[in-house]
Amino acid sequence: xxxxxxxxxxLSVQEGRISILNCDYTNSMFDYFLWYKKYxxxxxxxxxxxxxIKDKNEDGRxxxxxxxxxxxxxxxxxxxxxxxxxxxxxxASVTNAGKSTFGDGTTLxxxx
Amino acid sequence: EPEVTQxxxxxxxxxxxxxxxxxxxxxxxxxxxxxxxxxGQKVEFLVSFYNNEISEKSExxxxxxxxxxxxxxxxxxxIRSTKLEDSAMYFCASSxxxxxxxxxxxxxxxxxxxxxxx
Numbered sequence: 001x002x003x004x005x006x007x008x009x010x011l012s013v014q015e016g017r018i019s020i021l022n023c024d025y026t027n028s029m030f031d032y033f034l035w036y037k038k039y040x041x042x043x044x045x046x047x048x049x050x051x052x053i054k055d056k057n058e059d060g061r062x063x064x065x066x067x068x069x070x071x072x073x074x075x076x077x078x079x080x081x082x083x084x085x086x087x088x089x090x091x092a093s094v095t096n097a098g099k100s101t102f103g104d105g106t107t108l109x110x111x112x
Numbered sequence: 113e114p115e116v117t118q119x120x121x122x123x124x125x126x127x128x129x130x131x132x133x134x135x136x137x138x139x140x141x142x143x144x145x146x147x148x149x150x151x152g153q154k155v156e157f158l159v160s161f162y163n164n165e166i167s168e169k170s171e172x173x174x175x176x177x178x179x180x181x182x183x184x185x186x187x188x189x190x191i192r193s194t195k196l197e198d199s200a201m202y203f204c205a206s207s208x209x210x211x212x213x214x215x216x217x218x219x220x221x222x223x224x225x226x227x228x229x230x
Contacts, residue, residue, distance in 0.1 A: 032216040034216060036221075041223070041224075042223055042224075043116070043203045043205070043222050043223050044155065044221045045221065046220070046221075049215070051216070089154075089155065093216060096217050097162075097207060097217045098160070098168065099145065099157040099160055100155075100219060101157065102154045102155040102157075103154065104153075104154045
């Protein structure tokens with residue numbers, strides 16, 4: 001049972017434009033939603049999170065939107081930079097210190 | 113900046129052998145985790161550890177696996193008798209003990225140990 005899904009394996013955008021990465025989940029018990037960024041040969045790096053009672057959380061160029069009724073979240077990166085090129089994982093957790101359940105990842109390529 | 117470290121970076125072993133993967137979490141963190149990523153697949157949770165005991169484990173974490181915090185700094189994952197399908201990147205992570213209302217306790221990941229079982 002794939003509880004967290006990222007349906008787009010890859011995304012390519014031009015530098016300066018908006019990157020939108022999408023994620024769907026099935027488990028209604030999830031209370032925290034997370035985005036991680038991963039470069040090759042490195043571990044995932046936490047980017048941003050949102051709790052289930054909010055619908056938006058912003059941190060600099062990164063904004064996460066949560067639509068709880070649709071069980072959907074998205075990560076917006078504005079403006080996109082070449083250094084943002086990486087694999088982005090959506091993840092979810094039932095508690096604020098619990099395990100992260102990961103999606104398959106989306107490879108973002110930002111072209112100069 | 114404090115970081116999670118893992119050793120070795122790459123471990124090659126024969127099927128049936130025991131391996132111990134080592135992690136040094138960030139010093140003031142009290143929650144510890146192991147995840148793995150088989151090549152081409154998603155990152156999967158294995159086990160979490162708090163207050164010197166396992167707090168949660170996945171179905172992957174069977175009797176062949178064990179974790180230990182032998183001293184105040186190391187956190188280890190032992191695989192007793194490795195199988196070919198144990199070949200993967202193994203990531204250790206840690207997070208603070210502070211419970212912050214409506215805020216997720218960010219997990220800091222190490223660089224991983226690539227385990228190859230031949």
